[in-house]
Amino acid sequence: MADHLQSFIQDLIHKNDGIFKDADFKDCKGSAADIEEMLHNLESTEVHFKRKLSELSVIHPPDKEKIIYLQGLVDGMNLAIKPLQLYLQCDGGNHPAS
Template identity: 50%
Template sequence: MDTVHYHDFIDDLISRNKEIFSEEDFTECRKAVTELTEIVHNLEETQTKFRRKLSEAAANEHDNKEKIIYLQGLVDGMNLVVRPLKSHVQTKPVH
């Protein structure tokens, strides 16, 4: 995940408006960007683990359709959460 663009945007905003903003005004914002990036990374890691489990279950327990469908649902559900968050975090702000 790339937080550089958000931090660059904040730096630019501060430099153009020194009489209005200071670094301290954006402390919480910078933390939030970093935390969101970490959350998305952790969700991606979990999604990868779930995919491995799905592959293992499909190979080892091909008769247990319920388990395979359940794990597929988990993977699909994770994707529904991760994809929008990931695209939002990676979006470059417009200057």
């Protein structure tokens, strides 16, 4: 996403010579970096929760309530992660590849 954003910004600056400067896009670049960091953190947490789920199912096989709860957390995180991944894979407003 960062490469695409930088390319877009440079193109915009070039097409509007004298109007925009790279510094005008500081907040935009920061937001893009924040989104990428958030996605990375969500993915790391999801992996951690999946490991916990595996460990829990081995240690406490009869405790289905705990297993179902943790599986729900993992599934819920996946609902947040997948759209972000697709958004970050978008290229120039095109729809992501299926």
